[in-house]
Amino acid sequence: MKRLRVAVSCALLAALVGCSNGQVKPENYSGFIGDYSMLAPATAPSGAPLLRWVDPQADVRRYQRIYIEPSRFYPVPKPNDKVSAKTLADITTYYDQALRRELGKSLPLASAPGPGILVLKPAITAVSSHTQGLRPYEVIPIALIAAGMSTAVGIRDQDTQIATEAMLLDGGDNKVLAKMVRQGTGKALDDSDQPITGDDVKAVLDGWAADMRMSYEKTLGSRR
16 A cells, blocks of 8 residues: 555656646757856746846846847748648747737837847747646556556647747847747647647747736836
8 A cells, every 4th residue: 555655646746747837958958049058047927937047237228119020930840740831830920929919018119120129039949749747637556557558559638838039139239138948838639640730839929928028017117
């Protein structure tokens, strides 16, 4: 009985850890933002974890508008049966819309970079799916066996995962003012054969955009 309790406890811990939406690991950095050495763990306004660096000398009050560069994939992915060319295009298009919608609430949008303008450079650095961790209700011996068999034949639910990296620059001299790396989990897929669509990650993109806006407003308020 004691061994059974230990096994169940370990499985429950694995389930909870497996479902966590943690920070991007160094081996998964894309290279988009260049130097990652100054990044530090932080918490977004929504409570989600991320890695971030902000120039302590940056004064966002100097900027009257923001220019949002079109988002892109970095590195450039090759479409496949899991993530089609349409899905890739849908993701960047929606990310652009979400960023413009949210950041436009705090700053007028600019049509080009220049003095007095913040420049946001966003990139999607990963889109994938992974077998979900065990749910708490599955942490019983018989369910564990069934879950293991489901994983082996590819019929367990899949988590849709997506990652982003972004930089905020001075539009006059291109000085980097802030960097950010984070990831998120979208809708669950029925199995490993189900393709990912843009709709599966829209909520994640909305959350990232809202967090960027709230982070800007928080920084603006702290500098007044």
